[in-house]
Amino acid sequence: MATIKDIAQAAKVTLGTVSRALNNEPGVGDKTRERILQIAKELNYSRSVPAKKQALQAEAKSIGIIWHRGNGLFFGHMCNEMERQANARGYSTLVSIANPEKAFQLFHRHQVDHIASWCLPTWTPTYAFLQTKEQFKGNMLMLGGALLDRSHRLTIDRKGAIYEGVQHLAELGHTRLAFVGAETEKLIGFTMGILDFQLHYRPESIVLTDRLAPFPEERLLHLLRQPEASRPTAFVVDSQGNLYRFVHFIRKHGYRVPDDFSLVVYDAIYEMEFVLDVPLTTVGPNVESLAKQAIGLLLDDAPAGEEQWRNATAESELIARASTVSPK
Missing domain, CATH: 1.10.260.40 (lambda repressor-like DNA-binding domains)
Structure with missing residues (x-):
C-alpha cells in the first residue's frame, strides 16, 4: 500500500x-x-x-521491537536501553510481546521505520511473517541468534560466556563443577570448559531443567550429599529464571553461597548484586553495549566494502563478585 x-x-x-x-x-x-x-x-x-x-x-521516526513472551529483568533492561539509544538518534521505540507474525503486521500497519526482533536460533518464520517482510521497506534486525534473509543479525556468544565462567572458577582452584540449566549452547560452553581446563567430568553434575516441569531438587540434593571429595564446589546456573528456583532451593535446605559452594550465573544485570546476601558473579553481554550495537546495525550504513546485511556477535563479559571464592 x-x-x-x-x-x-x-x-x-x-x-x-x-x-x-x-x-x-x-x-x-x-x-x-x-x-x-x-x-x-x-x-x-x-x-x-x-x-x-x-x-x-x-515525521515521528520509530523502531519496533518484537519480543515474543518478553519476561524477566533482562527484557526490561534491554528495551529501556534500546529506547535510550534510539532516542539519542532521534527515534522512539514501540514494543510488542505478541507472536512475531502479529507484531510484525501491527508495526507494518503503523508504519514504523525499522524493526528489531528478539528470536532464539531455533525460531522459524511463518509464511505470513515472510509475506509481511516482503512488503516492509525498513531495515530488519534479528536479535538473539535467529537468521532471516535480507536482515541484519546480532547474535550473543552464550557459549563463550559460560566458558568464561568455567575458566574463572578453574583459575580459583575449583575442579568439581555442576551445571544447572537447559540443554542449549550454554551447556556446550560448560562442557568445553570442563574439558579444556581438565576439570572432573561427571554426567550427574549436569542437572537439566525445564521451565514447565518441577525443579529437580532431588538431583541437586543427591549431588550435595555426596562425600566431600566428590561433591561439587561450584555451580553454574544458565539463566535468571533458573537462578530464582535455585535460590529457593538453597534457602529451603539451608545452603549458603559461597560458604558451601561458589556460584556463577548467566545474565549480567545489576539486580544480581542483591538476589542473595552476597553479590553474584555473572557472565553475559553488557546491556548498554548490546543495545548500542543493535541500534547501530539498524541505523548506520554498512562500511565501504562490507555486505549490506551485516552479521555481528555481541561479546560477553564476566563480572567477578563475592559469590565466587577459592574452594576450601
Whole structure:
C-alpha cells in the first residue's frame, strides 16, 4: 500500500506539502498540487488513513521491537536501553510481546521505520511473517541468534560466556563443577570448559531443567550429599529464571553461597548484586553495549566494502563478585 512517504519521494517534495495537497489545504501551488494528485493516483494511494495523520507518523521516526513472551529483568533492561539509544538518534521505540507474525503486521500497519526482533536460533518464520517482510521497506534486525534473509543479525556468544565462567572458577582452584540449566549452547560452553581446563567430568553434575516441569531438587540434593571429595564446589546456573528456583532451593535446605559452594550465573544485570546476601558473579553481554550495537546495525550504513546485511556477535563479559571464592 502506497503511503505519503512514497508520494513525497516520487514528487520530490516534503511530507507537509503532500499532506496539504491531499487535504486540499492552502500553501501549495496549482501545478504542484496536480502533480501530487496524479502521482497519488498512479501509486493507488488509499485515503483510508488521513494524510495529516500519515504525515505525523512519517515525521515521528520509530523502531519496533518484537519480543515474543518478553519476561524477566533482562527484557526490561534491554528495551529501556534500546529506547535510550534510539532516542539519542532521534527515534522512539514501540514494543510488542505478541507472536512475531502479529507484531510484525501491527508495526507494518503503523508504519514504523525499522524493526528489531528478539528470536532464539531455533525460531522459524511463518509464511505470513515472510509475506509481511516482503512488503516492509525498513531495515530488519534479528536479535538473539535467529537468521532471516535480507536482515541484519546480532547474535550473543552464550557459549563463550559460560566458558568464561568455567575458566574463572578453574583459575580459583575449583575442579568439581555442576551445571544447572537447559540443554542449549550454554551447556556446550560448560562442557568445553570442563574439558579444556581438565576439570572432573561427571554426567550427574549436569542437572537439566525445564521451565514447565518441577525443579529437580532431588538431583541437586543427591549431588550435595555426596562425600566431600566428590561433591561439587561450584555451580553454574544458565539463566535468571533458573537462578530464582535455585535460590529457593538453597534457602529451603539451608545452603549458603559461597560458604558451601561458589556460584556463577548467566545474565549480567545489576539486580544480581542483591538476589542473595552476597553479590553474584555473572557472565553475559553488557546491556548498554548490546543495545548500542543493535541500534547501530539498524541505523548506520554498512562500511565501504562490507555486505549490506551485516552479521555481528555481541561479546560477553564476566563480572567477578563475592559469590565466587577459592574452594576450601
